[in-house]
Amino acid sequence: MKQVNRMFSDRITDVPRSFIREILKVALDPSVISFAGGLPNRQLFPIESLKEATCKVFETQGRDVLQYANTEGHVGLREYISARYHEKANLVVPVDDILITSGSQQGLDLLGKTMLNDNDAVIIEEPGYLGAIQAFSLYRPTFFPVPVCLEGMDPDALKAVLASARPKIMYSVPNFQNPMGISYSAHNREALAMVLEGTDTILIEDDPYGELRFFGNAKPSFKSLLPKNTVLLGSFSKSLVPGLRLGWIVAQSELMQKLIIAKQATDLHTSHFTQSIVHQFLLDNSADEHIRMIRDVYGHQCKAMQSSIHKSFPFEVACTRPEGGMFLWAELPLGIAAIDLFESAVRDKVVFVPGDPFYVRGERHNTLRLNFSCSDEQTIETGIARLGRAIRKLMEAM
């Protein structure tokens, strides 16, 4: 029986426990091959350039960046972000529409805080990003999961939700989605934008991986297709380093004013010291060159995982073919639960994330997420071979 303690809010008891935390503990054993994490590859952190940028910040700005600062964030950094949107995606984003956050996870929290009342309808991807489900759960919405397939989100299923509810938020990761690694096609984006056009649902376009494209062309952002109703979330976690905890929200004036109030009440502001370091790094280094290197490495790792899968998995297992990002998604034959595979894979010293935490309904799903950004090609081959054996064993036992 659930023990209710008067001390706690109802909302905190609603947050799903992070199963992933438990998995990551297993992955600490160095003899275990882990495809479970969602970490960028630490080998690619530009440690020397960041150190130089940090020294320069100390020399040129010194005490200023160690004082309390404005809530909106470092102006130079916001100007850089605005200019890059223009250069890379032909998006016009005024500097005043950008709020620097402590990672884009905080962006989700601030949007939930600013927008959601109890039981408000929120559309999420199914399967979808666990961190978003957790962040929004704290504001007690009703989730409407809409299935995601290789092409993107199902427009008819979206239409059906809009016919029965009036969602405040639709949350989407259209590029190299977490957990599936798929990208919404251009056609799919246009179809979804047409469904949302004229409604007052705000589309939250979370784009932490967008720059990490290995092949194919960038697709139009929702921000360009549905400019008034789209809020963009960005992050330096995947394109630079996660440990400085820097992300941003792009939102128009009326919403931005409320987000600034929420940010101030939540933690006053994000460190201008870490913001200045990243700004200095971006002034002195080519982001394009750095990102190209990440893409190359992740692209090779992804390919290595795909060919290992081809070699080692039974052909009854279906996998996504990511054009970028850090994840690949596998679907086991119906009747095999990924959680059972996990149990036996742990014994073979290889781990991954079973699909379950990425769904708000159902259990014992037959899907799993594989991360390829943190393992070299040899490790990938060994780990996938172990996993293949474990899958075959389960299939034989059916």
Add this chain to the structure above:
Amino acid sequence: MKQVNRMFSDRITDVPRSFIREILKVALDPSVISFAGGLPNRQLFPIESLKEATCKVFETQGRDVLQYANTEGHVGLREYISARYHEKANLVVPVDDILITSGSQQGLDLLGKTMLNDNDAVIIEEPGYLGAIQAFSLYRPTFFPVPVCLEGMDPDALKAVLASARPKIMYSVPNFQNPMGISYSAHNREALAMVLEGTDTILIEDDPYGELRFFGNAKPSFKSLLPKNTVLLGSFSKSLVPGLRLGWIVAQSELMQKLIIAKQATDLHTSHFTQSIVHQFLLDNSADEHIRMIRDVYGHQCKAMQSSIHKSFPFEVACTRPEGGMFLWAELPLGIAAIDLFESAVRDKVVFVPGDPFYVRGERHNTLRLNFSCSDEQTIETGIARLGRAIRKLMEAM
């Protein structure tokens, strides 16, 4: 008429606007003398030692501190905090009871998130810290302000609240309170602890200034008087630098588990890079020595403000006599609103914070907050003289 936009949550429309933000804009004019801010004195930031600590962190830990990290915070830093509580206050605080936050403002947000349902009763000091009122407001409690005087909080008024409500939280800044600069006496603390003993109200003891004592002896913390029902908040913002955004929550296991869930959903974790810098600084430098220097400087600035007040203010104005911290509080003769004084003081190029934002009820209060930590003695004398003239003018016009 208030325009209601469906996009927004009810909670965000409940947050009081920060009047102080507007004041701080006026204070940007370098010809204006400002006693308005709540900033520590930037001259005292140990910039060279922090730079050295940062270089060392890059050299010894490199990429590790730039990766995603655990939610609870840097173990070494939490051990340091635990050891210091033992050394300075004879408090036994297990490392597992410490959660690192992005400033203690975030501690308030996480506690509100974890504990408060709509309309839950929250006891606050009157006048009290605006940031706490803002943070809690997002969780829509009912505030019960209890008057604070030179001795501390009124135990009878507290008793009266407890007779009529069952508050979840009592929020208190017992050392060098913001905004009044007063400290609760030992006797007052004991009396309040006795009133709370046996209730299930959680006392949040916010102690950002506790180490900044100019004279007198430290008083027993609520954590020592009421160990089971007290949550402690601490911060490096006033004793080191605010710009790294580092604070902490001390809470016992059951609550701590929920706070960790809330922290993870809110921003995953606070930067281990900035945590490592502070930890390295504390390993290589004497915190006591550094804090002694801050105390000396603030003590002199406080004294300078007191003697300027003695010289320049009409004796109808009453002021607090802080034993530490950064603020002094003045009470104008009844009938003079601090907000009117503010209008005329701005014209004389001196600003402060009128009392109004520190109360949740009433308006046109006759009280004001004066910050002394950021001005040198000459500036203090000039500013207080201008303010004295402005007060006299208003009194003559009565």
